[in-house]
Amino acid sequence: MAAATTPTWDPGQYLRHSRHRARPFADLLAQVPELPGDPARIADLGCGPGNVTTQLAARWPTARITGYDNSAEMLARTEEHAGPTAGGGRLDFAHADLTDWTPTETYDLIASNAALQWVPGHLESLPGWLDALAPGGTLAFQMPHNIDAPLHVLMRELAGSAGWKDLLGDALRPTDSVHDPLVYLDRLEALGCATDVWETTYMQLLTGQDAVLDWVKGTGLRPVLTALADDPEARDAFVAAYRDLLRDAYPAKPYGTVLPFRRMFAVARKKA
Incomplete structure (x- = not known):
């Protein structure tokens, strides 16, 4: 049986829907209060190609x-954003694996956009990240919370069907990779934060x-x-079968295809 797969990322493919991917981060940052440091020290966990880090x-x-990511492909695309910023600050990027990332300095804000769902055990990392915040600093993150949507259900059913389960095994992200919003609220409040947790479903219109x-x-x-990168025939067969399932689940309209996409947000401010 295949082992769990660490994905190889394609920045070009990821950025094809950059507007929809960037909007939740803007909505998250809109709820972040004033930061204690001036100038502020900020970490962006799972920065990807860096386009939303510029926000x-x-x-x-x-x-x-500093934006942190473990994908060499994504980090290569951050170079166009790195360097001094127009306001006199600086934007840098570095390699880090969030499964064992331990802050080595104090931050005013630790933020993460659609990355922690790929980090097993991220709930247990929250205390250490909060310890690295300055008094009055903020931890803010958002993640997809739609593992029960047809998008994922159909993928899991196909991957677990005859002919595919032996090839793919547990390659897919587990269904408990994101916890219920109340779990995050309880944990962050218990850690002494003033916490705001909410969900939003975006009716993403794709063309x-x-x-x-x-x-x-x-x-x-x-x-x-x-997982199927070394078997292009199998890869293409899986994609074709999955494509047909998606066409039925998300029918195209004259104006485009609607993909309802639910996301969970959390903003936790450390006591001053």
Whole structure:
């Protein structure tokens, strides 16, 4: 049986839907209160290609910001964003694996956009990350909370069917990779934070042929594409079968294809 797969990322595919992927981070940052440091020190966990990390520089122009990611492919795309910022701050990027990332300095804000669902045990990392915040600092993150959506259910059913389960095994992200919002609220409040947790469902209007498949090729389908990378025939067969299922689940309209996408947000402020 195949072992759990660490996805190989394709920045170009990921950025094909950059507007929809960036909007939740903007909605998250809108709820982050004033930071204690001036200039602020900020970490972006799971920064990807760096395009949304620039939102941090726009909000806090003098801040010194570091984006962390474990994908060499994604980090290569961050180079166009690195360097001094227009407001006098600085934007840098570094390799880090969030499964064992331990802060070595004090931050005013630790933020994460759609990354922690890929980090097993991330709930247990929260105390250490909060310890690294300055008094009055903030931990803010958002994650997809739609593992029960057809998008994922159909993928899991297909991967677990005859002909695929022996090839893919447990390659897909587990169904408990994101906890119920109340779990995060309870944990962060117990750690002494003033916490705001909420959910939003975005009615994402996608365009183009097989738009939902195109979307998921940049994220949720990456473990399958990675696991089958050495068997292009099997990879293409899985994608074709999954495409047909998605066409039925998300029918195209004259104006595009609607992909309802639920996300969970958390903003936790450390006591001053």
